[in-house]
Amino acid sequence: MSDLPNKARVVIIGGGVIGCSVAYHLTKLGWQDVVLLERKQLTSGTTWHAAGLIGQLRASSNMTKLARYSAELYLGLEAETGVATGMRQVGSVSAALTHERLEELYRNAAMARAFGVPVEELSPKEVKERYEHINLDGVTGGVWLPTDGQADPANIALALAKGARQRGALVKERIKVAGIAKQGRRITGVDWVSDDGGAQGHIECDMVVNCAGMWGHEVGRMAGVNVPLHACEHFYIVTEGIEGLTQMPVLRVPDECAYYKEDAGKILLGAFEPNAKPWAMNGIPDSFEFDQLPEDFDHFEPILEAACNRMPMLAEAGIHTFFNGPESFTPDDAYHLGLAPEMDNFWVAAGFNSIGIQSAGGAGMALAQWMEDGQKPFDLGDVDISRMHPFQGNKHYLFERSKETLGLLYADHFPYRQKATARGVRRTPFHYHLKEQGAVFGEIGGWERANWFANAGQEREYQYSWKRQNWFENAAAEHRAVRENAGMYDMSSFGKIRVEGPDAEKFLNYICGANVSVPAGKIVYTQFLNPRGGIEADVTVTRLSETVYLVVTPAVTRLADQTWMMRNKGGFNVVLTDVTAGEGVLAVMGPNARKLLQRVSPNDFSNEVNPFGTAQEIELGMGLARVHRVTYVGELGWEIYIPAEMSGHAFETLWEAGQDMGLKLCGMHMMDSCRIEKGFRHFGHDITCEDNVIDAGLGFAVATGKDDFIGKAAVLERKETGPKARMVQFKLTDPEPLLFHNEPIIRDGKYVGYLSSGNYGHTLGAAIGMGYVPCEGESAADVLGSTYEIDVCGVKVKAEAALKPMYDPKSERVKA
CATH class of the missing domain: 3.30.1360.120 (Probable tRNA modification gtpase trme; domain 1)
Structure with a gap:
């Protein structure tokens, strides 16, 4: 093992498709001294047995951008490396068996149009035309995505590894990382041992990337880093060859938890069952390499029975392979990417929830660019590892939650859907008082929060739908109480960070866009900006005394916001303390x-x-x-x-x-419907790290006259050039349709963007949405001079547009 260096710029741990992609993209950016260590053989964890489905459409614009990048990358890899990836754009059909599922698919189709993904809504007859072997019993319609595809997972990883090697990366198999050395908030190197135990050593390094897949949790622990994920059993069968079966699109029937892939004249049938089987509660065997797990036909039988009805040819075909292999799943079904909050040079790309192949290219590209620039290339909030809270690394919590998350991939993705497992972990001091009064709780970041209050005799549970759900009138009554009389609600889950020390004022003036040089008792609304003028956090800062401030953040971003402050603390003499629970x-x-x-x-x-x-x-x-x-x-x-x-x-x-x-208890749904009427931005939806504070309409909260602060130059430049986009508030002219987010914005007949958030405005009397309209070189009057429609599930609904809040634009009620 003498060819292993004593020093490297970066050590990547894990030789699955993700690790290979990170190595490939770092070397593509010109990085030298890139070392990838794989404990056994490349792809031998979970990559080798992946189904290799390459979907284009994800739940947000940037995740879709990454998926599309992956597909384009794989199409060109063979020419670059000589390794065939098997990438074929065969298209995909998703078939619905209920009207609710059809609305979800049609809303996804509208979203695809907003994101620039080719899409076509299908009637049942057109589903059959696209996929001739399907039994149409119960099919209500579907969606066709012509650029979706399938590929050979192992060969994609091997092609990426070869591409990385060609540019100088060292890719070593049968080398296990046995320990991680650190000093303060920095990793200093990794200890390694050969697979046969005959050699060992240490590599000093500037950075480490945890791409260890289902071992990612364990590798994170070595570094004192929380990487919440858990392995689950994932089943599929492969039939014997079927005579006359030719190349087919991928078929998904999510209502039956099933997907179908034609490969070399055989059918692969895979399942995302609603009650999954977590695996390796006591750790993954050290010998694991290309391993299969024991068959469990009883568990898979209901899926197969439905599939034989849906695809009659399966009933006649013999089963060639019954496969059970592990995949890793995270608490919220989104993968982990980015710089770990606990350390300043430990990166993570793990926990890909059965979409690792379609995500790997884009995730590797995004992470490599982040490592190169020292800041995110665009908003990655959906997957940023800093969204995870420390308790979510608890093994029992992960075991319970993973039973649900695998199945959620194919469950109905209803708006406001709540997780059912691993609940009740974080409760506010008012939890039982609220429960006594009829609270129906939702969960976010582990916090149990009252979302709405049931009336006497009403069931205290969500009944999900894409239409008005069972709590719609409850939330409307809470909304009216706040608008007309008085409402009370629990905000204890919001993060509270105490900033104290002799440099507290100077530090916060550097971190914040606004001026916090205010008297004790004054509250300042402000943002943390990045060097591009994008919004890293949306907070209030209250001065408690000469040397003490309280920063209040959204519940989920408390850790991320405190980490941002910590990383930008420099030489300021301040102490940061999470006092949320106090x-x-x-x-x-x-x-x-x-x-x-x-x-x-x-x-x-x-x-x-x-x-x-x-x-x-x-x-x-x-x-x-x-x-x-x-x-x-x-x-x-x-x-x-x-x-x-x-x-x-x-x-x-x-x-x-x-x-x-008549004081009324209210929940979070009320808060969101009221804030959207007032045009208040929602961090993570309306404002993110890639949204310039001027474009977001929040220039009033930035004190450009004060001394240097992060993002000042970018804010001044954007003020000079004018916004490239404007945050616009929309109100549908038809009071019936509902808005959630991602519905396309149509300006003068052309698709120009999508809603970043949506809710119902009970006072304004219709659904309200917010979203950015591109307007480079245009005035506010130009933006408002257009006609607007919102595409709701394929129907274009006229909308009124405003740049000032439609409700109480002068804030007279707030200051009464």
Whole structure:
């Protein structure tokens, strides 16, 4: 093993398709001293037995961009490397067996048009024309994606590895990483041992990339990094050769959990069953290499029985192979990519949830570019490893959640669908009070949050649909309470980061676009910007004292936002502390919010003493609290921060005081419908790291006159040139259709973009959407001078457009 170097620029751990792709793309960018270590043989983990389906359409624009890149890359790899990838664009048909599934497919088709993916909606008869062997019993329609394809997974990985080698990468098999050395927040090198135990050594390196697939969790632990994923058994069968069977499109019948792929005159039938079988709870055997797991025909039999009816030729064909192999799955069915929050030079590309082949090319390209530039090439929030919270690495949690996540790939992807497994992990101080009052909980980042409140006698559960769901009127009543009287809801899950030290003000002025040189008690709405002027975080900053600030972030991004602050701390003398669990937070919002607070506290809540954008310490009942006069729903109101131990008392005091004035408990669905009426942006949907703060319409929150801050030059440049796109608020003229997100925006008859978010505006009386309209060189008047439609499930619905909020554009209600 003397050819292994003592030093490298980067060590990639894992020789599956992902690791090979990262090596390929780093060398393509000109990187030298790239070393890839594979514990056994290339592809011997899960790559070798993948089905090799190459789908073009993913759940967001950027994920679709990466999938399309993969397909284009694989088409050209053979010419570059001489290794055949077997890539064929045979197209794919997805068939629906219910009207709900058909709406999902047709909404996906509309999304495909917005993302530039060729697509065609199919009637049942047209499904049969595209896939002659299907039995149409129960088929309601389908979708045809002509550029989808299939390929040879192992050969794709080997081609990528060869391409990397041709440009100087060292790819070594039968070398296991046995340990990872670190100093502070940096990896310094990796310890390796040969497969036969006869040699060992250490490679000093500048960076490590964890591409270890189902071993990714274990490799992460070596570095003190959380990589939540768990292996599950994944089944498929391959038939004997079927006479006369020629090249066919890929067929997906998600309502039967099945996909079908023709390969060399045989049919491969694979399954994503609703109740999966987690594997290797006590660790993956060290000898694992090209291994199969024991057959479980009883588990697969219901899938096969339905498939023989759907594809009658299967009933006549013999089974050549019954295969069971492991795949790794993450808690939210999105893969892990990016720089680990715990370390500053440990990267992750793992947990690909059975879509590793179609994702590998794009994921490798995106990660390599991120490593090269030191910042994301575009928004990767869907898959950024920093979205994962520490508890999600808990083995029991992963075991329970993975039973569900495999099946969710083919489950109905209803809006607002909640995970059913591994629930109840994180609860706010008000959880049982809310549960007593009829709360129906959703989960985000492990937090149980009241999404809506059931009426007496109403079932406390979601009944999913693409139409108005069973809670629609409940949320409407909560919405009206906030607009017309008073509503109270739990915001405890929102992240709270305490920033303190002699340099707190200087540090936050460098991190934030706004000026935080304000008196104690003042609240500043601001963004963390990147050097391109894109938005890394959307927060409020409250000055508590001369040396202490509180940064409040969205619940899911707390870790990412704190990590961004940590990585940009430089020489500033500050301490960052997550204090989220230390305080419960109740929001009291609505025209009568002041009246309620005056009932429970002797403090003064008038505009003179407590104007909008200020905080004050108060007495509440027999306890203490701090009130922040801010709002995310566009009404007069306060967020009340209460020490955790006094939170129960505060809730009971407020709830009792509000009984005779009609105080209503509200949930997160209300908050979202109110905020979209007011045109407030939702981080991760409306604003991301690739959306310039000027284009987002948030230039008012940036103090360009202050000393240097991250992104200042980019903001000044965009102010000079004018926005390249504008965030526009849309209201459908028909009150019936619903908007969620990704519906295409049609301007003067042409597709120009898609909605970044959508909800129903119960006060405005129709569905509301927000989305960017390209407008380089155009004025605001030009943008508003066009006619707009939104494509809802293939139907073009007229929409009114506005750049200012359609609800209370002057914020008179907020400042009342």
